[in-house]
Amino acid sequence: MEKVTVKQLYRESEKFAGKTVLVKGWVRTIRASNAFGFIELNDGTFFKNLQVVFESELENYKDISKLAISSSLSIEGEFALTPEAKQPFELKAKKVVIEGKSDADYPLQKKRHSFEYLRTIAHLRPRGNTFSAVFRVRSLAAYAIHKFFQERGFVYVHTPLITGSDAEGAGEMFRVTTYDLNNPPKDENGKVDFKEDFFGKETSLTVSGQLNGECYALAFRDIYTFGPTFRAENSNTARHAAEFWMIEPEIAFADLLDDMELAEDMVKYVINYVMENAPEEMEFFNKFIDTTLFDRLNNVVSSDFGRVTYTEAVEILEKSGENFEYPVKWGIDLQTEHERYITEKHFNKPVFVTDYPKEIKAFYMRINDDNKTVAAMDLLVPGVGEIIGGSQREERLEVLEARMAELGLKKEDYWWYLELRKYGETKHAGFGLGFERIIMYITGMTNIRDVIPFPRTTGTAEF
């Protein structure tokens, strides 16, 4: 008798028709009369359930009939195609072994629960439809990203999480220490003395692997990072988490145009991969989470992404006649309302906005010949706004040093980053993609807490 998964039964039902098979899984629903009963069995391998029919001839029929949701079973039965019925096939149970009984107080009953409530049972929520779909898609999208870059010869680099430098000053950081906070060693001035701490100095959790990534791009040419990143910002929004995953490719002998091409190819690849490999989950999202989802994703996949400079974008916004909450003029950082107008109303497709004023962008971005803007790009997508931010990097040592001096950054802190410009500098570029952002975009889920298995946000580090 063959051990099979529910996925196998769905994908190769003809092959198993009429055969006796062994399936193991959890009860999603159960109902029984005196004579027979039905179980919807889910084994975790597939989004859909297997319908199991069990009859009163089974010696443990009564025990089975009384099972609570989420009980685990091992079932031998005959797999039968049922072309006349609603479901395509069913398993006629010959023997049912109860592996683990679930308690009757199982918190995930059949009725709908709010996402807020489900966050309080993050250890159980992937057993329901929505979160099993979200987290399978998350897994597939992560793999798609690796596959995309590896097929193109990119080297995957694990950049460090604990860092002794403030990198780009991109955000508030978490401190990392082995000191007992009640009693840390002090120096003669009564200040905490970090010389005795684990790393011999103050350390934090990284906000970006980019600067480290650049070192590797200047050795391997094309690299990417994919790892956790941290922000200690006290912002209790639906789009911010303290711990999230980020993808940061970096390409040498490449400029901003190459960078945008890479970003566009990657986004399309990931969406296509998920659509092909999780069709049932995607149907579910399109039906129950966001009915515009397929339209939106198909639009992304089939469009040539638009391109517009920041200066042009500002003109478009000024001429739009829209009444924005934040007034538009050259020099401002675009707000979500502006970004969405550009991508949704004006272009109605994803669009790269390029060449931002240097004042609102990071020190490492390459200064354009106008000396006012930098070779930066943000990818805006309908329904969300910014999803990717990138730039060509400043490869000219003097220009970079001058810019750092302007911003008060110390050369000593970036000695190794600056050395990349001394020893065979090249044009290079890269971008960052917040992984959760693209998962939200692909699934239609609107709260970042619902696309991270065990989210860490202000005030919350449960499980």
Next chain:
Amino acid sequence: MEKVTVKQLYRESEKFAGKTVLVKGWVRTIRASNAFGFIELNDGTFFKNLQVVFESELENYKDISKLAISSSLSIEGEFALTPEAKQPFELKAKKVVIEGKSDADYPLQKKRHSFEYLRTIAHLRPRGNTFSAVFRVRSLAAYAIHKFFQERGFVYVHTPLITGSDAEGAGEMFRVTTYDLNNPPKDENGKVDFKEDFFGKETSLTVSGQLNGECYALAFRDIYTFGPTFRAENSNTARHAAEFWMIEPEIAFADLLDDMELAEDMVKYVINYVMENAPEEMEFFNKFIDTTLFDRLNNVVSSDFGRVTYTEAVEILEKSGENFEYPVKWGIDLQTEHERYITEKHFNKPVFVTDYPKEIKAFYMRINDDNKTVAAMDLLVPGVGEIIGGSQREERLEVLEARMAELGLKKEDYWWYLELRKYGETKHAGFGLGFERIIMYITGMTNIRDVIPFPRTTGTAEF
């Protein structure tokens, strides 16, 4: 004219023979007479260099001749097969554009440098042979792991790094806080009050994602994690880092035998994948780093791994006649010398040691019927010793609670972990593989600092 990579030229040299191509890369070596010169050009896409011939007819011949190592160039030239020469082909330069001159003090000169020295220039070391090979292999091995699990339908789970619980008490932890250590808020007893800290309580960096992983295995059946893990242990050895990457698969409806089968398949798969996809790098390791490497890896790939219980292993050691530094008797934790005797001398192949005394293993491992041992397994490999540790998990609520009480672990701290045993428990198992351990094993590198791009160890968090 076609832009090509050095990898393309090596892999499809016939296709490009006689063609004019454009290549960009960095100078690895350069020598020139008055009439002509040679450049070994590396573009990061391939382990080997492209030989470039340039002649004094080039208008910038003198500038080129004087270039320092690691200068970046853009070269148009004719690609010619050279069957009569040592190298298989060369590029006859027609035009050489100097993109970035390297300084003459470039620290990675052609002579051999010690690995210790190279750690001090971690931003440049991947530009040399050894570390370009190490980090390409690391990238390929990481991908092989994803590919292995994804092809088998496993769901990739991102378990949290910041944790509010001490998990399994597996090791010293780093504290995470946003408090200013000079002045943290205190409660009425003068102790640090964590209520005001970012997460409203004390938090640390995780030592294992296993307990979180189990939640997902009991939803998806087969899952794996692959992410950073931390140990704040003050051990300055060649095998320990404060930050490293770990793979932790977890499989439901599975026992210790399934677990060992999975581990064996995975190890073989990763080795085969790297051998196939980085043949040049692996040749290099076998020639310059560890001349027993191929023998060792071929032995692993072609062996059926041995299996022996801890009790049998102790008997083997007692009867061995060896004079061990640590005397052997039933109940001790096996030391590296014991492990290596078992795998190298007795079996001469990888071997799983199973069923360890419960006293030396973690609380979550399943108690065997003898009530003395647990369903644990360690995989020992020749040349290293332990490389994987795993177990079947205790799925019986009462047994688990009793074991936790014995060890003084509080039920409240593990409420969600215990609930997995209330709501549809099943047999399940898993293991942990330190990613750096397998990279060291595959490359022959003997110091963990040399297989992590920017290592974090006691006293060191540079770059």
